[in-house]
Amino acid sequence: MSMNLYPAFGLLLVDDEPSYLRSLSIALERSGGINHLHCCQDSRQVMDILARENIGLVTLDLTMPHLSGEALLRRIVEEHPDVGVIVISGLNQVETAVDCIKHGAFDYFVKTDEQSRLIEGIKRAIRLQELRQENLELRRRFLDDTLEHPEAFADIITDDKGMRSVFQYLESVAPSSQPLLIGGESGVGKELIARAAHDLSGRRGPLVCVNAAGLDDGVFADTLFGHERGAFTGADRPRAGMVEQAADGTLFLDEIGDLNPASQVKLLRLLQDGEYYPLGSDRPKRARARIVVATHHDLEACQRDGGFRKDLYYRLRTHQVQIPPLRRRRGDIPLLLDHFLAEAADELGKHRPTYPPELPVLLGTYAFPGNVRELRAMAYDAMSVHRSRTLSMAAFRRAIDPGLAGLEPSAEASVERAVFAPDEPLPTLHEVADLLVREAMRRAEGNQSIASRLLGISQPALSKRVKKLRESGAEPL
Numbered sequence: 001m002s003m004n005l006y007p008a009f010g011l012l013l014v015d016d017e018p019s020y021l022r023s024l025s026i027a028l029e030r031s032g033g034i035n036h037l038h039c040c041q042d043s044r045q046v047m048d049i050l051a052r053e054n055i056g057l058v059t060l061d062l063t064m065p066h067l068s069g070e071a072l073l074r075r076i077v078e079e080h081p082d083v084g085v086i087v088i089s090g091l092n093q094v095e096t097a098v099d100c101i102k103h104g105a106f107d108y109f110v111k112t113d114e115q116s117r118l119i120e121g122i123k124r125a126i127r128l129q130e131l132r133q134e135n136l137e138l139r140r141r142f143l144d145d146t147l148e149h150p151e152a153f154a155d156i157i158t159d160d161k162g163m164r165s166v167f168q169y170l171e172s173v174a175p176s177s178q179p180l181l182i183g184g185e186s187g188v189g190k191e192l193i194a195r196a197a198h199d200l201s202g203r204r205g206p207l208v209c210v211n212a213a214g215l216d217d218g219v220f221a222d223t224l225f226g227h228e229r230g231a232f233t234g235a236d237r238p239r240a241g242m243v244e245q246a247a248d249g250t251l252f253l254d255e256i257g258d259l260n261p262a263s264q265v266k267l268l269r270l271l272q273d274g275e276y277y278p279l280g281s282d283r284p285k286r287a288r289a290r291i292v293v294a295t296h297h298d299l300e301a302c303q304r305d306g307g308f309r310k311d312l313y314y315r316l317r318t319h320q321v322q323i324p325p326l327r328r329r330r331g332d333i334p335l336l337l338d339h340f341l342a343e344a345a346d347e348l349g350k351h352r353p354t355y356p357p358e359l360p361v362l363l364g365t366y367a368f369p370g371n372v373r374e375l376r377a378m379a380y381d382a383m384s385v386h387r388s389r390t391l392s393m394a395a396f397r398r399a400i401d402p403g404l405a406g407l408e409p410s411a412e413a414s415v416e417r418a419v420f421a422p423d424e425p426l427p428t429l430h431e432v433a434d435l436l437v438r439e440a441m442r443r444a445e446g447n448q449s450i451a452s453r454l455l456g457i458s459q460p461a462l463s464k465r466v467k468k469l470r471e472s473g474a475e476p477l
Contacts, residue, residue: 004203004248004288005036007126008175009056009133012038014046014072015088016064020111024059024118032119033274033286034126043067050080056129059122060105062089062096070100077104082132084125088118130176134319138172147171152199156192157339160329166193166321173319174200179271181256181316182294184323187373190294191254193323197292198250205249205289208242213255217262222279224251224266231280243276246289256316257297257308268312291316326368326375334360336372340379341391348383355391361445362393365454366400374399437465 011034015021021039028034038053040046043064049055058076062069069087076085084106089096097108106125109118142165147153153167173180174197182190191209198207210223226241242251259267270276271291275284293316302308326332337360345352368374382395427435436455440462444450452462 004205006033006177007036007056007130009054009129010036010038011122011126012040012046012049012053012055012058014040014043014058014064014069015061016041016043017061020061027115027119028122030286031116032123033288034122043069043072046072047075047079050076050083055080055083056133057084057086057106057122057125059086059088062087062091062100070103073100073103073105084129086122086125127178130178134172134176138169141168141172149200152196156189156196157335158329158332159335160324160332162324162329163332166323167196169321170197171200173197175202176319177290178318179316180290180292180318181299181320182292182323183299183320184294184296185325185369185371186296187371188323188325189372190323191252193321194250194252194292194294198252198290201250201290203249203290205247206245207250207252208246208289209252209254210242211254212263213258215259215263217260217266220259220263221266224270225276225278227279228281231278235280238278241276241278243270243287243289244285248288249290251289251291253291253293255295256293257295257299257302261309264309264312268309268315271312271315326371327366330364333363333375336375337363337379340376341383344380344383350383350386353383353386353389353391356393358447358450359391359393359396361447362396362400362450364445365443365450433465434469437462437469441466 011028013021013024015024018041021041025037025039028037038049038055040049044066046058046067050058060069060073060076064072069089073085073087076083081104085104087097087100087105087108088111089108090111092110092112100108106128107121109121141147145164145168147164147167148171150167152171156163156167158164170193180194180197182193184190194209195207212220215223222239222241224241224243226239226244227235229235229238253267256267266276270287273284274287276287277284297308299308299313299316303310303313326336337355341355342352344350363375363378370377378396378399381399382391385395386392437451440451440454441448443454448459448462448466452459455462
């Protein structure tokens with residue numbers, strides 16, 4: 001299997017010394033995992049290569065025959081301002097370095113410097129170029145409101161504008177090699193988002209999924225990094241870890257917020273160095289997988305409280321998306337209901353039923369703490385007991401506690417907070433009751449049966465209150 005090229009754009013190495021080009025190429029590939037390289041020994045060919053190839057970064061020697069590095073730097077900056085330039089020279093002169101920076105060079109290195117400093121500088125320039133290109137691509141997609149690969153999101157049933165923005169962002173950052181952090185409550189479909197990111201990345205390798213919740217440090221290390229024969233009792237043969245299995249693909253770590261501190265350190269080293277040691281081995285292996293992580297925790301709050309490492313958090317949040325809960329995209333409920341009912345009917349060998357028009361209204365009043373996963377379970381439960389032509393709402397009503405139907409998880413805390421201005425008089429109980437009736441009728445879209453359940457009163461009692469509102473000239477909706 002052929003390897004993926006990193007970075008997505010080419011890195012052009014320009015030097016008139018073939019031996020230096022060869023040694024730098026080997027060092028970049030071995031120590032930095034950078035293999036999308038073009039080499040040029042003749043400075044006169046550089047502009048043609050830039051016009052012909054997708055080059056994002058150039059390393060440039062200053063002292064070359066035919067066309068000097070300084071003259072070439074000026075031409076690159078003038079004709080290809082989007083291409084970054086790093087000057088590598090045998091001259092250790094501050095004035096020369098300052099002049100190069102003034103003329104547009106990203107950085108300046110001396111050939112006698114430690115090679116690790118140069119490689120880190122090149123990796124830093126690559127990351128900045130990737131972010132710059134991603135920002136330009138993201139701006140274009142939002143301005144045009146386009147999705148170039150909607151097929152990658154075919155498994156995610158939605159018509160929500162917020163989800164479309166998430167899709168546009170994923171299209172922009174999917175080709176990146178940097179980590180992707182997916183946040184959202186349980187049941188919103190974080191793994192589907194990870195699969196879409198993998199499909200959009202163009203990586204040839206597989207998507208390998210690991211649930212990190214509940215893994216102790218030893219199991220985590222063995223799962224991710226594998227082991228050599230004899231590494232521990234019972235290790236009678238070597239085993240490749242998930243990082244190796246995901247080579248040239250994507251490694252998806254779910255529930256990353258539940259990792260213990262020791263495992264967090266191991267993951268941080270993997271992200272920082274791009275290398276790992278299988279258990280029982282003293283030879284490092286280079287990671288060739290893109291890391292995607294997901295969590296239902298608020299990692300920003302966790303790292304403030306000391307439950308999650310700050311350095312790991314900032315490594316993971318290079319690219320991040322937050323999936324909105326189902327209660328904040330209620331327009332998707334009818335779409336998901338139709339999809340899950342059809343899916344359940346096919347799986348159970350039943351005809352797809354019709355359902356009462358008030359069913360989506362009823363579901364729209366529910367907070368869905370389990371999100372899409374909970375709605376799917378409701379649909380399957382209703383289909384399992386379905387016998388007649390029209391789907392009964394009884395199974396859905398059983399799953400919804402009427403007393404909490406319209407409340408979000410934080411509703412109790414909201415009630416405890418001050419909801420009236422302290423410097424204004426309180427409304428009367430009669431006025432508050434009228435407000436509650438209007439709000440319940442609004443949420444139930446005029447359906448008194450559903451509104452009465454939201455208020456915890458009988459339908460005749462609600463009808464009387466609605467009638468009084470109308471007689472007083474106030475519209476209950």
